[in-house]
Amino acid sequence: MTSLEDRMHGAGFSPTLLPRVGRWLLLVAGVIVVLLLIPTTGTYISPGHVGILIHRAGGGVDPNPLGSGLHLKNPLLTEIVEYPTYMQTMVLTKSPSEGSPDNDEINVNSVEGQPLSLDVAVSFQLDPARVPLLYTTFRTDINTIQHGYIRQAVRQVLQEVVGQEKIADIIGPKKSEATARADSMLGARLAPYGIEVKQFTINELRPPASVVEAINQKNVVQQQALTAQNELQKNQFQASGDSIKAAGHAKALTIEAKAQAEANALLAQSITPTLVQYQMANKWDGKMPQVSGAAMPMIQMPKP
Numbered sequence: 001m002t003s004l005e006d007r008m009h010g011a012g013f014s015p016t017l018l019p020r021v022g023r024w025l026l027l028v029a030g031v032i033v034v035l036l037l038i039p040t041t042g043t044y045i046s047p048g049h050v051g052i053l054i055h056r057a058g059g060g061v062d063p064n065p066l067g068s069g070l071h072l073k074n075p076l077l078t079e080i081v082e083y084p085t086y087m088q089t090m091v092l093t094k095s096p097s098e099g100s101p102d103n104d105e106i107n108v109n110s111v112e113g114q115p116l117s118l119d120v121a122v123s124f125q126l127d128p129a130r131v132p133l134l135y136t137t138f139r140t141d142i143n144t145i146q147h148g149y150i151r152q153a154v155r156q157v158l159q160e161v162v163g164q165e166k167i168a169d170i171i172g173p174k175k176s177e178a179t180a181r182a183d184s185m186l187g188a189r190l191a192p193y194g195i196e197v198k199q200f201t202i203n204e205l206r207p208p209a210s211v212v213e214a215i216n217q218k219n220v221v222q223q224q225a226l227t228a229q230n231e232l233q234k235n236q237f238q239a240s241g242d243s244i245k246a247a248g249h250a251k252a253l254t255i256e257a258k259a260q261a262e263a264n265a266l267l268a269q270s271i272t273p274t275l276v277q278y279q280m281a282n283k284w285d286g287k288m289p290q291v292s293g294a295a296m297p298m299i300q301m302p303k304p
Helices: 004-010 017-041 128-138 142-162 175-193 209-270 273-283
Strands: 042-045 049-055 069-072 078-084 088-092 106-109 115-126 195-206
Touching: 042 049, 042 078, 049 128, 078 128, 088 142, 106 142, 115 128, 115 142, 128 142, 128 175, 142 175, 175 195
Parallel strands: none
Antiparallel strands: 042 069, 049 078, 088 115, 106 115, 115 195
């Protein structure tokens, strides 16, 4: 019986060819393994992000975040999770054209128990130094945290604020005050996790239709009462003016009558027979009056 080596030799194979082929196969396999492992031995952290180093061998999460740039790692023992630290805005609205396609409006109740739907927006930024703590607490990505914990925190804050006010005040004169209070409370609630609230806004308020109608009717009644009050004040002012005018006119007549009486008294005191004759003499033109009969009228001149 011939051996395998004899048969390979008889077929034209060299006895030294097989080891060389084996070495080449091992080399190619090694290169392939290296090429497959290279991408897993390094991670590039983009600008505006930090990396969280996770030790798979039981060390947990490294408390020091990795900055932007290329970082090497052991693919078997470590993992790097990337987190954004730039400013982000979360929109919670009923409209499918903003935020998510789902209905993310916030529903709360006023102090009277009236339901109120709100569209709000929260702009926030992660503190890079506290991102490892954030990951340790939630063990998930930032998008899941947004629509989970942050959304629930927004709802709780708004319920605490709106629940202390009348619905007419919240949708009216106290909207700005309520927004500022909710902003402050939300910032204090998220700060321990390194979530810094930069801006909080209430974009739209949707009370029940019955509440809107009641408020409109109240405004109409108030406007009518204000108009009636203005008309009453106008009439009172006009009556007061007429009274003052009448009093002034009466006073003027009294003064005029008094002056006339005093003038008449003075005039009566100044009239004497001599003055009358003198005034008549001044007015005589020297002609004798024309009378019938032979008698000559006698005009008595005042004595010198």
